[in-house]
Amino acid sequence: MSVLVVVSTADEAAPLVRWGARFARALKTHLDVLHPARGTKPSEAVELRLDDDEDQHPVRRALRRAVVEAHGLFSDEPEGPAGGEPAAERPTPGGPAEPAAVADAPPPAQEGSAGLGRPTGRLRCAECHEPFADAATRRCPECFVRVHSACWERAGGCPTLGCSHRAGEHPQPPLERSEWISLRSVSHPSRFAAVLAEIEARGATLIVVGKHTRSADELPDLGRQILARAVSCDVLVLRASGNSGVRCERILVPAAGGPHAAVALRLADAMARDEDGLAVPLFVEPDADDPEVARAVGERLLSRALASAGVSPSPWLRPEVVLADRPLQGIADRARGGEFDLLLVGASDEGFARRLLFGTIPERLLAGEHGMAVAVVRRRRPLVSRLREAVVERVRPYLPSLGREDRIALFERLQTGSRFGIDFFLLISLSTAIASLGLIQNSAAVVIGAMLVAPLMTPMIGAGLGLVQGNAVLVRQAARSVLLGVLTALLIGFGVGLAFGGAIPGRGLTDELLARGSPNVLDLLVAFLSGLAAAYALARPELSGALPGVAIAAALVPPIATVGISFAQGAYRNGEGAAALFGTNLVAIVLGAAIVFRVLGVQARREQRARVWAQRLQVGLWLTAAVIAVPLASSLLGSLAERQAEFELTPRLRHELRHAIEEFPGVALVALAKLPPTSDRHRLEVVVAAPVAPPEELANRLAARARELSGLPVEVSLVGLRYEWSARGAPARTAR
8 A cells, every 4th residue: 555656747756756755654654656758668667776876867867856855854753643643752864763842732723713823843943843933944955854044053064863964974875765665667658557557556545646837728648637537546636836845734625525525634634643733624605694604504514524524623623614605716715825735625527626726726825935735636436437447448449539620520510400490490390291191191111201301310419419528508409409399290290180180091090100109128229229320420421321321210200290190080099109209219319329429539528517417417318218118128028928929820830730631641731721719729720622521630630730839729620621522611620
């Protein structure tokens, strides 16, 4: 178990390693520092010596200095118990332990206090063991111990035993390896793959990646991938600069609830106890007319969030509630005072992280010699998410993807086609009229022609794209077009049913109308596959020739027309079945389109709110599809049972019966016919020609053969015709 710090540039080496060392000490674990370099071939991670002066690579050189500095800064601090009790002695590098003053815990919060005060911390002078406060300090360039300038002058150099800068001491050999910090370098074509392998190899519980350079663009590739992907440990993206990490006395940690905020709270609590500092859990409550009530509600919710995270009240915690309209605004206002060394926020959304790291905290608080560091931490993903992502990553190289221009063209095409205008209205009206007349005429060719004209497929595919993107505007536009199109088609179908219903033979329903009133689960599968095919064909303009076939397979307008005609003719049962068929097609096509666009690399919007509603709507559609599938499956099973129970004169049955008859000399088969069944058995009439009356044994053998082949109870009526007779039949023999 360890904390893994990933460093890509020389500038971020020192602050990342300092903070990584603090996280590792707080979590009572080892620190692994990794430099992933891009190479042509993957290689194993190699541990680097800290005293290698021949390696002049700028990043590795900076990392060696940073690791040596962290070793000197933090190795002389005790690894006290989790409760934060300071130790009585403080070991020093290269020599025996020196006495250390016992740090007092910070006092509990005073009611009505405006500020944090100044808690005593572990950053004390290595010589006199007094807090630095605002006195001038000096740091040893060899062992990095910090002391008061006055103490340095009084001692004539560094107070650390064995240090080359100590008065009267000889230079110590350079540090070769640290006991609790390891430095490794790895080369791989994919830095992200190298980091994943190192996470598994080291058993990392927390990975720290830098966000060092200010940019209005996206996160760096490696940081964005690690934050967004399903890695097996907690992820912390850190923005720090300069001497950030040398001091850590005060930590601001927003506590809005949720699994990611809980990770941040636990980490802040552990750091405050280890550093003998102060963590401020902050809850942002929306401002209300009564500030006292709002603050009381916020305090109760904050206490609940702390308890849910497993953080108990202690002198190292000082919970606060602020009133603000937006959470980011409240966080920025509280951090603006400049008294915090670290802002630690739990969040899973990349867009929220980007705004927090670059757009919320004033630049002046992040710059300077001891600028505040901003960290966004995300809890590790569940095992199911990691497995799903592993499968996607495995098959993604074999799947097509959309470039930027292709995505723009696709969005433009679907946005235009999903708009309800005069063209959409005319096409849906004409296609419904054509389909209605074809259904009344029982003409499959006319119905197929109507499917080619219908425009409903495009807004359904557009809705699938909107769900993947989290694009509420496109989803609303597509839903509006589908709703208005369905209402238009229903009115036209109802009108055609009233006007031309008398043309239906027998004043009933044609086979085409009846076929759409009994949907089953196969229709759901056909619609889902049609959505997959339509979305893929729309995303690939060179495959647009496949769209007419997809439109025929989906059959969106005929079920709506069937609903209108059936209601006009009073066949409400058939109309309800046709409506269920259209609803099945709608849900399945939208889900199929969403899957295709996600596989093709279409990304969701970064705003957390947009992503949440899109995910909830997709879950709702999947649940709807599951609910619909139950009665559709039941309908299919019932249909199969009816077909299995139906007695058919198959070619094989005819052949076997003829062969059984030919076994009797002089007897020839004349005809086979099904008779109306009784309540408990099927009936079959067999007419044979013979010079004498057919024997009863023949009737029994035929009945047994028919039952054996069909698996159903069959009664055989055997009718014999004599050769001399031309029209009269002999007495029939019946075998059951």
